[in-house]
Amino acid sequence: xxxxxxxxxxxxxxxxxxxxxxxxxxxxxxxxxxxxxxxxxxxxxxxxxxxxxxxxxxxxxxxxxxxxxxxxxxxxxxxxxxxxxxxxxxxxxxxxxxxxxxxxxxxxxxxxxxxxxxxxxxxxxxxxxxxxxxxxxxxxxxxxxxxxxxxxxxxxxxxxxxxxxxxxxxxxxxxxxxxxxxxxxxxxxxxxxxxxxxxxxxxxxxxxxxxxxxxxxxxxxxxxxxxxxxxxxxxxxxxxxxxxxxxxxxxxxxxxxxxxxxxxxxxxxxxxxxxxxxxxxxxxxxxxxxxxxxxxxxxxxxxxxxxxxxxxxxxxxxxxxxxxxxxxxxxxxxxxxxxxxxxxxxxxxxxxxxxxxxxxxxxxxxxxxxxxxxxxxxxxxxxxxxxxxxxxxxxxxxxxxxxxxxxxxxxxxxxxxxxxxxxxxxxxxxxxxxxxxxxxxxxxxxxxxxxxxxxxxxxxxxxxxxxxxxxxxxxxxxxxxxxxxxxxxxxxxxxxxxxxxxxxxxxxxxxxxxxxxxxxxxxxxxxxxxxxxxxxxxxxxxxxxxxxxxxxxxxxxxxxxxxxxxxxxxxxxxxxxxxxxxxxxxxxxxxxxxxxxxxxxxxxxxxxxxxxxxxxxxxxxxxxxxxxxxxxxxxxxxxxxxxxxxxxxxxxxxxxxxxxxxxxxxxxxxxxx
DNA sequence: GGACGGCTATTTTTT
DNA sequence: ATAGCCGTCC
Ligand SMILES: Nc1ncnc2c1ncn2[C@@H]1O[C@H](COP(=O)(O)OP(=O)(O)OP(=O)(O)O)[C@@H](O)[C@H]1O
Numbered sequence: 221x222x223x224x225x226x227x228x229x230x231x232x233x234x235x236x237x238x239x240x241x242x243x244x245x246x247x248x249x250x251x252x253x254x255x256x257x258x259x260x261x262x263x264x265x266x267x268x269x270x271x272x273x274x275x276x277x278x279x280x281x282x283x284x285x286x287x288x289x290x291x292x293x294x295x296x297x298x299x300x301x302x303x304x305x306x307x308x309x310x311x312x313x314x315x316x317x318x319x320x321x322x323x324x325x326x327x328x329x330x331x332x333x334x335x336x337x338x339x340x341x342x343x344x345x346x347x348x349x350x351x352x353x354x355x356x357x358x359x360x361x362x363x364x365x366x367x368x369x370x371x372x373x374x375x376x377x378x379x380x381x382x383x384x385x386x387x388x389x390x391x392x393x394x395x396x397x398x399x400x401x402x403x404x405x406x407x408x409x410x411x412x413x414x415x416x417x418x419x420x421x422x423x424x425x426x427x428x429x430x431x432x433x434x435x436x437x438x439x440x441x442x443x444x445x446x447x448x449x450x451x452x453x454x455x456x457x458x459x460x461x462x463x464x465x466x467x468x469x470x471x472x473x474x475x476x477x478x479x480x481x482x483x484x485x486x487x488x489x490x491x492x493x494x495x496x497x498x499x500x501x502x503x504x505x506x507x508x509x510x511x512x513x514x515x516x517x518x519x520x521x522x523x524x525x526x527x528x529x530x531x532x533x534x535x536x537x538x539x540x541x542x543x544x545x546x547x548x549x550x551x552x553x554x555x556x557x558x559x560x561x562x563x564x565x566x567x568x569x570x571x572x573x574x575x576x577x578x579x580x581x582x583x584x585x586x587x588x589x590x591x592x593x594x595x596x597x598x599x600x601x602x603x604x605x606x607x608x609x610x611x612x613x614x615x616x617x618x619x620x621x622x623x624x625x626x627x628x629x630x631x632x633x634x635x636x637x638x639x640x641x642x643x644x645x646x647x648x649x650x651x652x653x654x655x656x657x658x659x660x661x662x663x664x665x666x667x668x669x670x671x672x673x674x675x676x677x678x679x680x681x682x683x684x685x686x687x688x689x690x691x692x693x694x695x696x697x698x699x700x701x702x703x704x705x706x707x708x709x710x711x712x713x714x715x716x717x718x719x720x721x722x723x724x725x726x727x728x729x730x731x732x733x734x735x736x737x738x739x740x741x742x743x744x745x746x747x748x749x750x751x752x753x754x755x756x757x758x759x760x761x762x763x764x765x766x767x768x769x770x771x772x773x774x775x776x777x778x779x780x781x782x783x784x785x786x787x788x789x790x791x792x793x794x795x796x797x798x799x800x801x802x803x804x805x806x807x808x809x810x811x812x813x814x815x816x817x818x819x820x821x822x823x824x825x826x827x828x829x830x831x832x833x834x835x836x837x838x839x840x841x842x843x844x845x846x847x848x849x850x851x852x853x854x855x856x857x858x859x860x861x862x863x864x865x866x867x868x869x870x871x872x873x874x875x876x877x878x879x880x881x882x883x884x885x886x887x888x889x890x891x892x893x
Numbered sequence: 894g895g896a897c898g899g900c901t902a903t904t905t906t907t908t
Numbered sequence: 909a910t911a912g913c914c915g916t917c918c
Contacts, residue, residue, distance in 0.1 A: 298908080326908050351907070376911080378904090431908055498906060598905050620906075628909080658918095660896045692918095770908075797906045819905065835906085 238284050240312055246270075246277060253519045254278045256486060260479060260513035262464075263488040264506065266550045267535065267841035268526030271488045272305065272801060275460055278486065279309040279317055282458055289319035293456040293478070297463045299323050299771040301801060305462075321456065325471050326431055327770045329438035332452070333429075339445050340437045342429065345762065347641070349423075349430045350769040352626050355381045356647050357428075361418045363661070366411065375405055375412075382498075384416055388432040389468040389500025426645065435470040442477040453480035463801070464489030464509065468500035476512045483513045491545040495797060495835045497827065503545065524550045526803050528557025531840065531847050534878045538837045541873060543830055550841075560840070560847035562812075562871055563882045567854045570884050572608040575808050578848065579614060579791060582806050589614065590789035591805040595796050595839050597817040601810060602793050615788055620795030625772045629734055629744040630751055634768075636726040637761055639706060640713045646672055655733040656702060658695045666691070667699065678710050705729050719764055720755045727752065774798065796839045806846035809839050813851045813865040836870045849879070 242254055250270055253263050254277045265271055275294070283289055296302040302322035309317035321328070330348060337344040349357065355377040362374065375383070379402070387397045394413060398406045405412070423429065429437065442449050459478050461467070464487040467475065479485035487509055494503035510516035524532055532550040540547070565571040579592055596602060599621025609616050624630055632655060635648035646668050653664040670676065670687040677683050684703045688696045709725055717725075727748050734748075735741045754773065758764040792804065811817060818832035840847060855865045866872075 324908060376903095378910095434908090496907075499908075600904075622909085623907090658896070662895055772908085774907095795906065821905090 236285075238281070240277070240280055240284065242277060242281065246274070247521070247523060249519055249521050250274045250277070253486065254281050256517060256519075258482065258484055260483045260510070260516040261486045261519060262506070262509050262516055263486065263519045263521065264490065264546070265488075265519075265521035266490055266524065266548050267493060267838070268524040268550070268803070269521035270523075270525055271490070271521065272301075272462065274521070275462055275486075275488055276305045276308040276312065278460065279306065279320055280313040283309070283313055283316050283320075287458060289316050290321065291455065291457040292320045293328070293459045294320055294322040295325055295328060295459070295461045295475075296322065297324065297466060297800065298774070299327055300774065301462065324770070325438075325467075325474065326434050329434040329474075330766070330770055332441065333434065333437055336441055336445070336448055339448060340441050342437070343427050346427045346429050347762075348434065348766055348769045349428050350625065350772070351381065351431065352631070353647070353769070354430045356631075356651075357422055358415065358419055360647055360650055361422060362415055364665070365415060365418060374408070375402070379405075380412070380415070383412065384419070385432050386500060388436060389470055390502075391469050426642065432470075435468075435474065439470055439474050439477070442474065449477065449480070452478065453482070457482070457484055459485040461485070461487045462489070463493075465491050465494040465503045465506045466496040466499075466501040467505050468502060469505070470500075472502075472505040472508070472512075479513065483515070485513075492539050492542065492548070492834055493800070493838050495800070495831060495838055497831055520548075522551060524552045527552055527841065527844055528554045530557050530559045530878075531843050531845075534560045534847070534874070535837055535841050537874055537878050538833065538840065538870065542833055542837075543826065557845055560843075560849065560879045561882050562867075562874075562879045563848055563850045563884060564867070565850055565852045565884045566886070568604050568852045568856075569608075570886055571810055571850050571852045572605045573886070574850065574884055575605060575810065575848075576608050576612055576614065578808070580612075582846065587805050588789060589616075589791040592808075593792040593794055593799065593802075593804040593806075593842065594808040594810060595794055595799055595842065596810050597796060597819060597835070599795050601816065605793070605810065609791070615790040616793050617790045618793040619774055620798035623772050623774065624747060624750065625768050627744070627747060629738065630747060632734070633723070633726055633730050633748055633751065634765065636706070636709070636730060637723060637765070640710055640722075641761060641765075643676060643678060644671060644674065652702070653699070655730075655737065656695075656698050657736070658692075658698060663691060663695060678707065681707055713761070719758045719761055720752055722761065723755050723764075724752055796835050799842050800838060803842055803844060805844045806848075807839070807843035808848045808850065810850050811852070812849050812868045812871055813855060814868050815865070816855075817868050818870070833870060836868075 242251055246254060250273070253261065253274050263271055263274060279292060279294065282292055294302055294305065296305065302324070306317050306320050306322050309320070323331070333340065333342060334344060337346065358380045359377040362377070362380070366374070383394060383397050383402065386392070386401070387394050394416060395409060398409060398412070423433070442452070456478060459475070461475055475485060475487065487506070489506045491503045491506050494501060510518060529552045532552050536549050563574065565574060575594060579589070582592060583589060594602070594605065599618070602618065606616070606618070632651060635651040638645050638648040639652065649668055649671055650664055653659050653667060654661070667687045675683060675686050681704070684700055688699060709722070709729070712722055712725060731745070734744060738744055755764050758767070817836065818829060822828040822832045849871060851865070851867045851871065853865055855863060
């Protein structure tokens with residue numbers, strides 16, 4: 221063996237191999253965001269550029285890299301969005317991704333506050349009030365505080381809630397908000413402050429927390445309890461936030477604190493899609509995001525994968541007129557496609573007829589109803605169309621507007637359940653008492669005074685007598701009957717009766733009252749049955765009620781399924797707000813008239829007007845291929861009957877070239893007239 | 894005194 | 909859907 225060849229072997233540094241082919245599924249900028257390691261990063265990009273997709277892949281990538289899913293936190297705008305994204309990641313990789321902590325700021329806050337309740341002075345079983353619950357509390361306190369006085373106009377309960385909420389979310393005083401937004405109520409400042417104090421006291425006494433408190437208390441926990449903050453950093457080593465343009469100042473500060481010294485936070489958003497300023501959101505948060513950290517990688521995504529270029533040309537034209545924000549131009553590889561159509565209808569009915577006709581035509585072409593959406597600025601603008609859809613038998617689902625949990629009959633039913641959880645829940649008592657025949661605000665108030673004092677006790681059924689002194693015999697009997705029924709329910713509750721069973725007992729008690737109160741009780745009873753079905757999955761009443769407020773069933777009450785079409789997946793009707801982040805092959809946007817979109821009061825301020833414009837931009841960028849913008853020329857006005865409507869300025873300011881203009885004419889069919 | 898029916902005018906968007 | 913207002917009834 222004279223010549224022995226010596227071959228040197230060396231260790232090649234491991235090239236990380238992934239199960240997913242990220243570089244094939246993502247463009248270079250998306251890939252950069254997905255592979256981003258440590259430190260803060262901001263992905264700022266226009267509609268349809270794959271921000272959501274990027275987040276899903278980043279979850280998968282982190283998990284693949286061995287980050288325990290529990291150490292990842294994904295904050296999104298709705299809980300549904302979080303679920304879908306994690307589900308997507310799980311499909312891409314494996315089930316571990318479902319274990320990632322995900323939800324809204326509010327649901328995350330709830331989870332953390334449950335864990336550290338004592339640190340912020342809460343009892344661990346605190347309850348969350350939704351918007352309408354908060355309004356009900358304010359309403360009750362208002363009548364109690366100012367019962368004898370004041371004939372003059374007091375703000376609507378909704379306005380009250382809005383004033384207080386805006387003050388908190390924007391970190392301003394009530395005085396500031398009044399002078400900025402409600403100057404006509406400025407003289408009521410002392411009363412409004414008094415009411416606010418009463419509201420805070422009420423919440424504290426009853427262990428209640430509203431949406432704003434969730435954020436406020438989480439922030440307080442992070443700021444004032446360094447050891448808790450460190451525990452949270454240790455747990456959530458990678459934080460991701462979607463839709464950052466719609467965070468409010470509280471959420472922004474929470475995000476920064478959650479990122480901690482390692483600054484492992486990745487935020488995603490589009491300043492041109494900021495549409496929640498009425499909730500305190502401020503698109504400047506996304507602009508300021510990089511400044512909050514030592515170092516921040518900024519990634520922009522340029523290519524739109526959703527829509528055809530004609531649709532993007534229109535979207536670009538809309539946003540190029542915006543006063544605020546970064547300029548950007550959306551570009552697509554799909555250069556060809558039908559032009560968006562701007563369509564003039566004579567009136568609302570003709571608008572509905574066209575939508576129905578065109579939906580059917582698209583379905584003929586093979587586009588399923590589930591790939592089509594009709595959008596509008598406000599949910600009541602669908603009423604007429606809904607009638608027409610039902611008549612023709614097109615199944616649809618409606619999102620946005622009045623939610624199931626906000627309807628009077630569902631709130632009535634839940635009031636019974638709430639009394640079982642907390643006998644001093646005076647708001648629920650108020651609701652329930654007013655349902656009884658012969659009981660009005662005055663009697664209810666007298667009874668509730670006693671309940672507030674703690675006179676009524678489950679252990680002592682006779683205690684009700686003390687509340688009924690001086691009340692007429694027939695009303696006494698009614699109230700006592702109610703109380704006895706409640707006591708029976710309470711015994712069931714103590715025996716850990718399953719939630720659906722317990723609620724169904726509440727419903728049995730409620731049913732005659734429902735029938736007495738509402739002419740359309742059949743329809744309402746179906747809603748109650750729907751609610752009972754939702755309760756099936758829950759172990760405790762607490763959990764159920766909390767989920768109803770933190771993750772309310774978004775679908776509005778829609779019950780149309782024409783015979784024979786049960787199998788077909790339905791058409792979507794949605795407010796533009798609720799359509800955020802979603803996409804459809806064909807999108808109709810109805811009621812593009814001046815005063816409806818933009819809403820009339822948006823003319824009061826540049827900020828409001830600009831937000832309407834962004835909202836319009838969001839609406840148009842939901843469409844993949846077909847976009848129809850409709851405006852009826854005539855509308856009904858309360859005072860003058862028919863009035864001539866003008867098309868939205870957002871339409872008239874557009875260049876002729878970005879859309880086709882259609883005019884509808886109704887065929888005079890066979891002289892039936 | 895208080896409940897209640899019937900009238901009118903006003904109603905955005907949502908965690 | 910909700911609030912305020914007013915007349916009527918118990
Ligand atoms: N690299 C890619 N290759 C193929 N399809 C992509 C790619 N990136 C995104 N898409 C597709 O483009 C569409 C829009 O993506 P996505 O919803 O993630 O965008 P987005 O930026 O979150 O939009 P928006 O801001 O409007 O919510 C989706 O159908 C997505 O699957």
